[in-house]
Amino acid sequence: xxxxxxxxxxxxxxxxxxxxxxxxxxxxxxxxxxxxxxxxxxxxxxxxxxxxxxxxxxxxxxxxxxxxxxxxxxxxxxxxxxxxxxxxxxxxxxxxxxxxxxxxxxxxxxxxxxxxxxxxxxxxxxxxxxxxxxxxxxxxxxxxxxxxxxxxxxxxxxxxxxxxxxxxxxxxxxxxxxxxxxxxxxxxxxxxxxxxxxxxxxxxxxxxxxxxxxxxxxxxxxxxxxxxxxxxxxxxxxxxxxxxxxxxxxxxxxxxxxxxxxxxxxxxxxxxxxxxxxxxxxxxxxxxxxxxxxxxxxxxxxxxxxxxxxxxxxxxxxxxxxxxxxxx
Numbered sequence: 001x002x003x004x005x006x007x008x009x010x011x012x013x014x015x016x017x018x019x020x021x022x023x024x025x026x027x028x029x030x031x032x033x034x035x036x037x038x039x040x041x042x043x044x045x046x047x048x049x050x051x052x053x054x055x056x057x058x059x060x061x062x063x064x065x066x067x068x069x070x071x072x073x074x075x076x077x078x079x080x081x082x083x084x085x086x087x088x089x090x091x092x093x094x095x096x097x098x099x100x101x102x103x104x105x106x107x108x109x110x111x112x113x114x115x116x117x118x119x120x121x122x123x124x125x126x127x128x129x130x131x132x133x134x135x136x137x138x139x140x141x142x143x144x145x146x147x148x149x150x151x152x153x154x155x156x157x158x159x160x161x162x163x164x165x166x167x168x169x170x171x172x173x174x175x176x177x178x179x180x181x182x183x184x185x186x187x188x189x190x191x192x193x194x195x196x197x198x199x200x201x202x203x204x205x206x207x208x209x210x211x212x213x214x215x216x217x218x219x220x221x222x223x224x225x226x227x228x229x230x231x232x233x234x235x236x237x238x239x240x241x242x243x244x245x246x247x248x249x250x251x252x253x254x255x256x257x258x259x260x261x262x263x264x265x266x267x268x269x270x271x272x273x274x275x276x277x278x279x280x281x282x283x284x285x286x287x288x289x290x291x292x293x294x295x296x297x298x299x300x301x302x303x304x305x306x307x308x309x310x311x312x313x314x315x316x317x318x319x320x321x322x323x324x325x326x327x328x
Contacts, residue, residue: 019069019070019071019072020070022074022158022160023073024073024074024076024107024109026038026048026076027048027056027078027106027107028106028116029053029054029078030048030050030053030056033053037050043056046091046130049081054078054079055078055079055080055081056077056078057087057101057103058074058075058076058077058130059074059075059077059122059132060072060074060075060130061074061109061132061133061144061145062145063144063145063149063154064146064148064149065149065150065151065154065155066149066150067151069151071154071155071158073109075105075106075109075115076105076107077103077105077106077120077131078103078104078105079102080103083102083103087099087101096124097124097127098124099123099131100122100123100124101122102119102120102121103119103121103122104117104118105118105120105133105141111153111154111157112140112144114140115140115144118140119136120133120134120135120136121135121136151166152168156168156184159184159185161180161181161183162180162181162182163180163181164180165178165180166178168184168193170202170204170269171204171267173204174204174262174267176202181195181196182195203269204268205220205267205269206266206267207266207268209266211265212265213239213240214240216263217240217242220261220268221242221244221261224246227246228244228246228259229245229247230245231243231244231245238264238265239263240262240263240264241262242261243258244260245257245258245259
């Protein structure tokens, strides 16, 4: 286990890099309520009920991922009061193993937001675990439970720091490897990846059709070539990459920065560590995201190959990776 990877968001235990467990904190309907109304809920970590909203029970939804991995989500199931009372009554008794339920999925889990409100059942497989969701025939949940889903597409939607690297979309054209230990969040509409001692921003910009990739990087990097401690350049087909690194003093302490650029004749992606002031593309549109400190920009011939080491990243055009159709 890497020393910079956070543990489970609920219990703090180390996360398994192959079989992950992800918990939905509350049903979506309760999460949308003001804090004072949420505080009036009856229940605990497995049961929730609020008058006028409904009753809910936490269940398990295992998902198979490509590459042999899996992720098990704990998802809330909305139940009528009679079923909720019965589940509570048998929860710690031998009768728990015979518990069967039917209700509605109460969380929109990405990349399957259509699960919210879908009819589903639940049954107990083992006395020591939560009930497992059971899908209706020909439902979306049936596909979720039985098909193997793209590992990066699924795991990149999880905000909590993971013990493994995943490829994350920046735009429809650019993606980046989010390395182990980095959590994903948004601020002012900008996606950010943040970990202990590591913060990186990535921004994508449109490039004038009359500008070459080299010229776009030269324009955007400004005076970095003259004041950096070192640099690296490479070309991978139509993609040109260039990186600059330097050390600056902030509040009397040295701060190591890396500025990386990847460009084609039509667009460019920029990385900075630590983050700098966000820029604008030519249409005035702000776009951004982040990755880890001590980042290096390296060639990408096959983004599904083994991941580089701690604190590294690959930036690639989506023609080099599997394109995602769903919005992030």
